[in-house]
Amino acid sequence: MLFKRRDKREEFERAVKEVFPAIYSTALRFTRQEEDAQDLTQETLIKAYQAWDRFDGRNLKAWLLRIMTNTYINRVRKQKRGPESVSLEDSVEATNLPSQEAPPLEQILERVVDNSLEEAIQSLPDEYRAAIVLSDVEGLSYREVADALGVPVGTVRSRLARGRAMLREKLLDYAKEHGIV
Amino acid sequence: MRDPNSLPNDYEEQIHAAVDGEVQPEDWERLKGQIESDPVAQRLYFDLVALKEATRKSKTLHPEKHEAVLAACMDRIAEIERVEKTDALIGRMRYALTAAVACLLVAVGYYNWSHPNQSAQNSMLPLRAAATGAVEARSVNTAVEWLSRTLGLNVQPPPAKPILRPIRAEVARLPDCNLGRLILLDTDGSLYTYVISDRPLFQEGETVGDNRLRCIRQGNLNILYWTDGRFYYGLAGQCDPEVLVELVE
Numbered sequence: 029m030l031f032k033r034r035d036k037r038e039e040f041e042r043a044v045k046e047v048f049p050a051i052y053s054t055a056l057r058f059t060r061q062e063e064d065a066q067d068l069t070q071e072t073l074i075k076a077y078q079a080w081d082r083f084d085g086r087n088l089k090a091w092l093l094r095i096m097t098n099t100y101i102n103r104v105r106k107q108k109r110g111p112e113s114v115s116l117e118d119s120v121e122a123t124n125l126p127s128q129e130a131p132p133l134e135q136i137l138e139r140v141v142d143n144s145l146e147e148a149i150q151s152l153p154d155e156y157r158a159a160i161v162l163s164d165v166e167g168l169s170y171r172e173v174a175d176a177l178g179v180p181v182g183t184v185r186s187r188l189a190r191g192r193a194m195l196r197e198k199l200l201d202y203a204k205e206h207g208i209v
Numbered sequence: 210m211r212d213p214n215s216l217p218n219d220y221e222e223q224i225h226a227a228v229d230g231e232v233q234p235e236d237w238e239r240l241k242g243q244i245e246s247d248p249v250a251q252r253l254y255f256d257l258v259a260l261k262e263a264t265r266k267s268k269t270l271h272p273e274k275h276e277a278v279l280a281a282c283m284d285r286i287a288e289i290e291r292v293e294k295t296d297a298l299i300g301r302m303r304y305a306l307t308a309a310v311a312c313l314l315v316a317v318g319y320y321n322w323s324h325p326n327q328s329a330q331n332s333m334l335p336l337r338a339a340a341t342g343a344v345e346a347r348s349v350n351t352a353v354e355w356l357s358r359t360l361g362l363n364v365q366p367p368p369a370k371p372i373l374r375p376i377r378a379e380v381a382r383l384p385d386c387n388l389g390r391l392i393l394l395d396t397d398g399s400l401y402t403y404v405i406s407d408r409p410l411f412q413e414g415e416t417v418g419d420n421r422l423r424c425i426r427q428g429n430l431n432i433l434y435w436t437d438g439r440f441y442y443g444l445a446g447q448c449d450p451e452v453l454v455e456l457v458e
Contacts, residue, residue: 037290041283048279049269056270066278073282074289132252134259145263146270163229164264170231185222185231192225192260199260 040077047089050166054093057161058100060150068103072096090172093162097176104154133196136203148198156191159184224250228257292376292394299377299392299400313428373401373456401446401456410434410441422457424450433457 044051051072055065072095076083083091137145149160155177162173163184174181202208220243226232227240244250357363377392386408393401404410422435433453434443444453 037283037286040286041279045279048275049272052275052278053270062271062274066281069278070282070285074286077286132259133256137259137263146267149264149267160264164261165267167265170226170229185226186218188229189218189222189225192257195260195264196256 036080040080043088044073044092047092050089051092051096054096054161054166057150057165058096058158068096068100071099075099089166090168093166093168094172094176097158097162098178101178133199136199136208139208140199140202144202145199148195148202151198152191152194156187156194159187160191160195163188220250221253224254225257228254228261295394296377399446399448401444404443404445406441408441410443422454424453
């Protein structure tokens with residue numbers, strides 16, 4: 029029994045090790061605090077280990093990210109005391125397209141320093157940040173992002189559109205501030 | 210007429226989906242034609258391609274800490290497994306304990322019957338508390354929270370030293386009182402039971418407000434008990450009373 033458990037732990041650790049950079053980086057991007065990210069990662073892995081026998085073996089990263097996102101959403105809900113005031117809701121802000129006079133984003137991205145895109149992502153509101161991190165950074169499909177966030181695919185589409193619009197605006201502001209444009 | 214710098218939301222979302230490879234091939238053909246003939250859509254499309262590419266290349270954060278964080282997670286998992294094993298052992302021992310407590314109840318009943326003068330000093334509550342089927346709480350704090358809710362008052366968790374780690378929490382309703390019960394484990398592997406009640410636990414006539422520590426012995430178990438004037442607390446363990454006193458801050 030003892031050896032069986034140790035074998036299971038070792039198998040789990042071996043599998044998780046390969047996707048751990050994505051898991052921990054996502055936790056950092058979600059929480060924006062190292063200590064919180066470590067807590068979130070730990071809670072995620074404990075839940076995953078307890079459900080390890082039920083994992084279908086197909087996409088470990090997507091499975092772990094789904095557990096992590098659920099855990100994170102529940103934490104945010106708890107912190108805000110009750111589902112009514114959860115920030116992971118859709119806002120009704122309209123997206124702003126860049127004016128045709130602004131330089132193409134590709135030119136801006138070529139000239140911004142490494143951390144500015146990361147900072148722009150981390151400054152997004154929770155719901156948009158989560159969608160962009162899962163879809164754009166970690167490469168999850170719309171269906172996988174929707175499963176992780178517990179929302180319909182249509183909501184993922186609109187969150188990505190709004191989130192990216194905010195991201196573009198932030199990068200443009202950064203470029204203006206630093207005299208890039 | 211459309212604002213030259215805006216696109217209908219649905220159309221814009223389709224362009225995002227196209228960049229993400231989330232449109233059907235037949236929709237893509239139609240969309241491609243629209244994008245090619247619409248400068249606003251074209252600009253959005255190429256901006257999104259650039260943004261997505263840059264985001265995809267986002268670097269892994271704090272790679273130097275990954276090994277330590279993963280190791281800490283695995284240690285925690287191993288620790289949880291150890292506690293679960295202890296829990297299972299306690300679960301298996303419960304039946305044996307219940308039988309032993311039943312025998313003890315009979316013995317104490319007989320003793321009280323044959324020593325009527327002392328019966329008032331030896332309440333049966335601790336034994337009944339041990340024997341009563343309890344509801345297992347989902348987390349360690351649940352027993353304390355449950356008791357707080359039941360009594361409508363703020364019951365505090367055990368004032369014990371940090372070496373005592375709660376591994377199980379239970380709540381029980383007796384006919385004349387409510388009990389919260391925590392099973393605590395110290396670093397040597399010894400088990401202790403911490404009981405919180407809204408009624409006197411161990412002796413009749415405890416004076417409300419008298420917060421002195423007292424101790425009684427039952428079999429090989431010493432039970433330290435006290436009251437803060439509102440609730441009654443007990444810490445039981447198979448050790449000397451001095452050890453129990455030392456454990457309670």
